[in-house]
Amino acid sequence: AQRVTQPEKLLSVFKGAPVELKCNYSYSGSPELFWYVQYSRQRLQLLLRHISRESIKGFTADLNKGETSFHLKKPFAQEEDSAMYYCALKVGAGGTSYGKLTFGQGTILTVHP
């Protein structure tokens, strides 16, 4: 069975500092990895997905299959980045589970002024 681990429950940085939210996964096949974000009093929304290889709001994430990681990074954090961040995994094409998202515990990021 697949599993997603986010080792940090809380992460605090100052504005302008680099930030890295860690995500590790376990799955024997080829997963798809996502980062979802939930701002205060808002719904869960997709931030980025590994297959898109895009940068959203200055955030990037690279899938490292050797280390089974998908860490989220931003070089210069902003106060508006304060939110709950969830890493999620979906079994890729060819798997038996196709659509279900498996979430990590979430990391609360606080960016101080």
Next chain:
Amino acid sequence: EPEVTQTPSHQVTQMGQEVILRCVPISNHLYFYWYRQILGQKVEFLVSFYNNEISEKSEIFDDQFSVERPDGSNFTLKIRSTKLEDSAMYFCASSDLFGTADTQYFGPGTRLTVL
């Protein structure tokens, strides 16, 4: 921008009562999901639904749970006889594609409190 909506935002019920949580997915979406999050825990998958059938369900989704698309717009989750441990935030999600290209759009959630 179209959004997934859920009603009610908060439901309080007595143990043993039946509850129905309602979701209106985005109108052209075909794939529907329910997740739940017990306070302080992970968001957990419950069930996926397509073409009026359950595609996949988790171990949590036992005989007490059922889903239905009663008309062209609503997608409901029913819990027949609620238990204290069913207290959680329940999220509905929908997507227009399945597999690699899909993005699941989440509703704001319904907080279920079982007393």
